[in-house]
Amino acid sequence: MTKLSYTKALNRALGDELERDPAVCVLGEDIGAGIAQLTLGLLDRFGPDRVVDTPLSEQAFTSMATGAALCGLRPVIEFQIPSLLFLTFEQIANQAHKMSLMTGGQVSVPVTYVVPGSGSREGWAGQHSDHPYSLFAHVGVKTVVPATPVDAYGLLVSAIRDADPVVVFAPAGAMGIRDDVDASMLAPVPLGQARIHRAGSDVTVVAVGHLVHTALAVAAELAGEISVEVFDPRTVYPFDWAALAESVGKTGRLVVIDDSNRTCGFAGEVLATVAEEMRLIAPPKRVTRPDGAVLPFALELDRAIQPGREQLVAAVRTVMK
């Protein structure tokens, strides 16, 4: 067993896929130097044709990846800031995502978009702290939010190998996590397959990314009192509804903790589907960012509007009443 950091796991996944498949290439800003550490060492190993430093033209290089994918390449794009996904929403949601259907299946667009440091990066304020995974799930772009280094490795590998565009969010709040691993644990994780991090019988808590660790901490804290099952879908879209049905079938209670704004967020979708298709013995709760959240700069303010541990404890207690 060795310690593997979340960042190193993503770096390993990129290196392994570049090694395995000559069609894979990585594009992004300052990636030659490895600014986000994801691409450290890759330029030396694979050269500038496959690890490509792009100018600050996100919209063009995002669609450039689409064009290259139409011609057989399998590009991975690294974005420096989560809000660059707003800038390139047209290129991802309106171009890459729509190509397969609009051409009647003539083409596929196997592009992966990786956002290292999504969600709040303490002290980076309003335009660097977004977490728009619900937005991509909403338009139907495959959306992955790994919680652990092992999952980060396995999900990034699967995203790169997938035939469709996939957005991979690596939450800033999870990137400090380390796993004890041996090589056999580093394997592809299928998209759309949930993971139960901790089994429990009273309440199902759904969380992705860094909030899985919040949920685990809460489950440990409440252990003597309430038995919490920590359910991590790992991919926000497609969602593993069958696994959730099984978990909720057992617990009959549901709390979702979600780093999205409340209206039309991921948590709302989980609650709605459970209400339509599953059976609960108590009304469900969700813990989210507020409506319309713009993360303010001062730490107290930033933290005040992020879904957190105390709110989750309260929500779990409420559904137990």
Add this chain to the structure above:
Amino acid sequence: MTDGLHTPADLYRRMRLIRGFEELALRLVKSGEIVGGIHPYIGEEAVAVGVCAALADHDLITSTHRGHGHVLAKGSDPSRMLAELAGRETGLNRGRGGSMHAADVAVGILGANAIVGAAAPIAVGAAWAAQRSGSGKVVATFFGDGGLNQGVLLEALNLAALWQLPVLFVCENNGYATTMPTATGVAGNAVGRAEAFGIPAVTVDGMDVEVVRDAAVLAADRARRAEGPALIEAMTYRFGPHHTMEFRIRLSYRTQEEIDEWRRRDPLDIQGGRIAAGQRARLDAEIAEILAEAERFALASPRPDPAGALDYLYASGMVARGGVA
């Protein structure tokens, strides 16, 4: 050269095909067989045909909302193109794309794009892939004068120039972006934009197919010699409406005199004048027959099964949840 665009008669014939196709499509819009309307290419045929005459079969293009001419010039089957417009399962895109999204990868058409300027970076990516693979392919990307004001197109020019990619940027300057005259919407001009990135650029008479072809040959040859991108601004004019909605809502933004003046330089007459009258009549008759067959084919083709509305959404085969549980 794209399948059979060699002689003056070939060029005329293909332009005639586009003209006749658009006239037929207009008729089917009016009869309701084509829903949603079209952006007719009538008047601009020399641009698509001239550019595609400089391309090899394996070369690639991207197209625009006004794309029927590009698709036919590059070599798509008019019957399947018409079936696409009519929303049939036999259409190029199996009825999933329609007028503004026609794609035919088998003949190098990566797709028409309904977002102005959006195809340029896609073409740059295809050219980047071509450069890396050493395939020798050239990519032509069409856009209008309106596209000159899209930031992403300027980003695409920068990337293409920076990496010396085999891209042919083709600006179809038809004088208007919908109702806005080019001079009202564009500061500077197409050539100036290209030159700012060190991309060689020319403005040519877009009503003369041989002039367009000659400029495109020079540009495509440069690209094949790995000397990088080029831009051609073809001065042209659409004889008809921006979109067939103009048949319903009267928009006044240009004069009949202006239209008449451009019509005197009809690209079909310019090229038609270079071939014998008898041959021209024979080609016209041939095209009429092809289009009659296209109409028969399209209208006899099956409509898609509504149960397949989400088919092809995911290339991986993933099935999306329906809207009703």
